[in-house]
């Protein structure tokens with residue numbers, strides 16, 4: 613991708629309020645966006661999350677009612693719900709270590725010092741560490757990766773925190789599986805008459821946001 617094209621796409625994207633309900637993201641591109649979610653980085657690599665892609669229109673209607681009535685929930689081509697794994701603990705670390713061993717073809721024993729580091733970390737939960745807040749930080753990275761990847765492909769998104777997380781958990785049966793909703797993202801294509809598309813992007817001056825120490 614050309615450098616200019618990247619910035620162009622980042623300027624092109626905005627939080628879409630009105631999607632064109634008749635346009636669907638082609639399957640191949642959607643698969644790429646699912647890959648972007650799966651490939652998102654997380655601290656230690658622990659991936660304390662679940663991404664729920666809601667295609668069922670009746671369920672999406674239910675979700676809209678607990679999303680400040682935001683139309684994006686039902687009108688966008690796709691809807692992803694971002695949930696953390698609640699109370700990440702030693703069992704999650706052990707599962708992840710088994711996965712590394714499997715993928716990289718190494719013994720679990722060879723990973724013991726890394727495992728111990730992660731176990732020590734999760735053991736801090738409740739003792740100065742809010743493990744769910746930590747997982748939330750990881751989840752938002754995935755949301756950023758998802759939106760950026762979509763923009764690069766010319767696919768619109770709208771991130772949404774204007775939702776009732778507990779109601780989402782109930783509707784999607786997440787609470788009983790140990791997950792908790794934090795946000796959602798609609799993805800698809802902007803409607804031609806979405807007024808938000810015409811609004812200028814409001815960002816602070818680069819010089820206020822980015823400072824440099826030394827010369828690169």
Ligand SMILES: Cc1cc2nc3c(=O)[nH]c(=O)nc-3n(C[C@H](O)[C@H](O)[C@H](O)COP(=O)(O)O)c2cc1C
Nearest residue numbers: 625626627628629682770771772773774775795813
């Ligand atoms: C975490 C997060 C939650 C947001 N929640 C909502 C939302 O519920 N509804 C909405 O229309 N926009 C939502 N937005 C969009 C922001 O208002 C928008 O990104 C911001 O005003 C910057 O504008 P731009 O994304 O169009 O450049 C959210 C954005 C983020 C990052």
